[in-house]
Each structure stands twice: as structure tokens, then as C-alpha cells.
Amino acid sequence: MNKQHLVPWGAAEKANWLKEQTIKRSYKDEVITKIEKLKSTMDVTQYGALSINPSLYPVFLIKTRNFDKNKKTILITGGVHGYETSGVHGALAFMEKEAKNYTDTFNILCTPCISPWGYETINRWNNLAIDPNRSFIENSPAEECVLFLKAMEPFINDIYAHFDLHETTDTDNSVFRPAKAARDGKEPDPWSEIPDGFYGVGDTENPCFDFQKAIIDSVRKVTHIAPADENGNIIGEPLEQEGVINYPVKSLSLCAGFSNAKFTTTTEVYPDSPKVTDAICNDAQVAAIKGGLDYLKNA
Template identity: 65%
Template sequence: MDNSFGYAIGTAGIKWGATEKAAWLAQTTIKRSYLEQVVSHIHALSDNFDIEQYGALSYSPEKYPLFAIKTRDWDNTKPTVLITGGIHGYETSGVHGALAFLSQKAQQYSRDFNILVVPCVSPWGYETINRWNPNAVDPNRSFYANSPAEESAALMKLVQAQQIHFLAHLDLHETTDSDESEFRPALAARDGKEYIADVVPDGFYGVGDTENPQHDFQKAIIDSVRHVTHIAPADSDGNIIGEPITQEGVINYPLKALGLCASVTDALYTSTTEVYPDSPRVTDQECNMAQVAAIIGALEYLKNNH
């Protein structure tokens, strides 16, 4: 294998095959416990919420059950909101921010909304602190028919089973320094492409839908989060992660075309949050609370404007 192109696995310009994917999987290790750090917190919510196991990952079903949490006073006349975290398992505040919202704020907002929360879509990724699943597939690029990621397929099946229209979907993510030190170089190597370095934005930003941007909704989220953490500035070209900003701290992606999780419900209002946990200006708790603030900003906007 030729490692001169900047990643330790593969050969420059050649897509990975089974050998390279196996080599990548072999160097992953378990670094934390999904059952101890996530599932135990989910079960602790059972007095106030309905908890549903909607599947389990085939890699190890006993280690990786998949859970959804629903508000109790469910009423199909109320608008319904989906909150997801841990699509990328290494993005920690997405998982723990969702759990914090459940324990601190969800019951308050259940008077106005049905709320369905899936705090950790990719538990193997959570344990290995990884963006991909064991097959070197990114679940957050796999929300389409016949998905190659069972994490994504299970969530799509759960959403469809609700047989209800979702008004909004908040998908909780992080952008980390490891995006540039590990995950984007690995992606380029896997796909046989050249890795072009980018700048990791210092601060929170949100991602709307190119086809349905909902500028005021995105602004409400940013304005709520700025009370907890700083908002990412644009780079010298007016971009964040290579995309032009549409307003302070907001960029847009074509959700459906990219197979992103935020497209899973066809909701009118969607936002992908991006917390920056590697900033010296924030703590882990502040990152979690930034995710909570993003959800609150979205829900308050919907209460007042929809």
C-alpha cells in the first residue's frame, strides 16, 4: 500500500476494496460504552416517557439495541417533531444533548408538540468514536431506498411506522478537529480522491436545506444558541466548510440529493446543528447545552409562527 498520499490505508487514486476496508476496520477500537453511557440514561427516562426499541445492529445485537423515546401525551392533532443524534457516533454532544433535552425540557414542550427522539442512531460509531459504520459506510450519506447502512435503514423504518406528518426535524451534529485530521482524509482515501484540506470553523453553525432553506427558522436557532456558545464566523471567502453562508452561522446543503438524515421526514422545517467541541472557549457541558438551546430555539419559533 502506498501511504504517500496522506492516509495510512490504500493507494492514491484507487478506491478501497474489501482488503482496505478490512484493514480500516481492524484498526478501530472500542473506546467507550454505549450501554453504560447512553442506554442507562435512556432507561432512566422511563417514568416520564415511552421508550421503544426499534431495532438492533447486526454487528452485535445485544450490545447495540436501537432506542426511540416519545412524549407521553401523544395527540395526532398536535404538530410532531423528530430529534436525532449520534448519526455520526463520534459527535458526542448530539447524543448527550438529545438526552439532556429529554431530561430537562421535553415534558414542557410536549404540551404543544408530539416529540420523538432518537438520541444515538449509530451506537457502534459512538463506542469507536467514528464517523462510519463497520462497513466503512457513512450513515449520514445513506438515507435513501435500499440504504447500505443498517443504521439509516432502521431509522427510516421507524419514521415510516409513525404514519404521521412531521412538522420539523432537528438533527444534532458536531464539526470537530478530527474531521480534518482523520475523517475527511479517510473519506478521500476510501473513494480514491485527492484530499483537499479545509478549515474547521470555530463555533456553532447550522445547515438548512438548499431546496427549502427556512431562513427565519434557522435564525431563531442561531439566536438561541448564541446565549450558550459562540457562532462560527465565515472564512475569508465567506464560506463555512466550503459552502457560502446564507446568514450568520448558516449554510445550506441539498438534503435529499446527499442522502442526509435531515431529509428523512420530508418535514417543512429542518436543521442540522453543528457544535464545535474542540474550541478552548467551551466545555463539554456547554456543547450539550448548545444542542438543547438549538432545539428550544426551533420549538419556540414553531410555537410562535406556525
């Protein structure tokens, strides 16, 4: 193999990669318009904007009204990886259609699209070829994370549960993992297979078995749950239970690990399955949140 291929990218390679990225859809038309409609029933604030184009990429925090310190606070995050579409639209659908059914019990916060440039360019990375979902740390190199963490400061000690909405797509193997290997100067390491169906990712240090099961049981009413591969794994990790694996979310600097929330989950919808539609994918994200919240109401 050409050893030059194994040299990590420098500034020039990252700049060349950026030049290759193109706008494929509209954050304003597809996301901001939905956020604007929520202003009649919820508190919506802009907590920053991406410096690559502040006028195009504002980021928003949505709050249910009448926050009550006596209620537990729930956080929903979407679009940490901008290309994971149902994470964004599932979060917005929950806030539009379902959040009102839980405000007697919970305060609800939602950042529906943390990475709007990634949304428009259908990218896992930000414009600096950084994965935001490995960057939720103090002095983060990812601007998306810096803005989010600043916005969360007033709530950081009150977050009881955190739902971080994601997707696993065919392009994870065909596009993003090869790009990551090239960026890092390593051999390509694709997953053995992309899971066909929904799965969840819990925290290795705080797995919340019953909470994750409640999510899976809710989602299975909407779409199918991903089976394990021949080795009993999903994306190389052993099953904790049906449809659930665990990651060390804090040591990996994942969004789900930024706080000390008692309950956390990262949802993973599979939009490339022939068994689903975009609407089913969005509904699966909503079902995951509802299943978790219904469990927490009685926890």
C-alpha cells in the same frame, strides 16, 4: 504520487480498516443508562439492534406520552455520526430536562444515538466504512439507516420539524476527510479551516430563514457562533445568514432530508474550541432545539 494510493478501497482494505478500530467508550454506560432513566416519564422502545453485535448495540426510540394527532410532531435525531458526542447527549438532555415544557403544543420523537458502534469507536462511518449521513435512502447500504427509516414509517407523514444534532470537529480534517479520500481513491481535500463555533445547516430547497435565525439567536446565549472564513464561507459553503449555510439535504441523502418535514435543521457544535466544555456543547444543542421550538409555537 503513487497511483496505487488513488485506487478505491475494496473488501480487503475495508476489512483492514475495521481491524484497526477499537472500543474507546461505553455505549451501555454512557447512553443506555440515560435512556433507561427516561422510561418513568416517556415511552421508550427498542426499534432494532446492529448486527455486528446485537446485544451491545440496541437502538432506541423515545416518545413523549399521550401522542395527539391534533399536535404537530417534532423529531430529534442524534448520533447519526457516532463520534459527534454532543449530538447524542444534547438530545438526551433535551428529552430529560426540556421536552415536558413543549408537550402541550407538540408530540416529540427522539432517536438519540442512531450509530452506537460509531459512538463506541468514535467513528464517523459504520463498521462497513459507510457514512450513514449520506445513506438515508430506500434500500440503504447502511444498517443504521435501514433500522431508523423502518422505525419512522408510522410517523413519516406527520413530522413537522426535524432537528438533526451534529458536531464539526478537528478530526474531520485530521482523520475523517483523509480516510474518505483514501477509501474513495481520491486526492485529500481538507476544509480550509474548521469553524470555531456553532453553525447550522439548512436545506437549499427549503431554507427556513427565520427558523434558522431563531436557532442561532438561542444558541448565542450559550456559546459563540462560528464566523465565516476569509472567503465568506463555512466549510466551503457561502453563508445564508450569520452562522447558517445550506446543503441540498435530499439529494445528498442526509438524515435531515429523509422526510417532508416543513422545518429542518442540522446543528453543528464545535467541541474542540478552547472556549467550550462538554457541558456547554450539550447545552448548545438543547438551546438550538428550544430556539427552534419557541419559534414554531408562534409560526
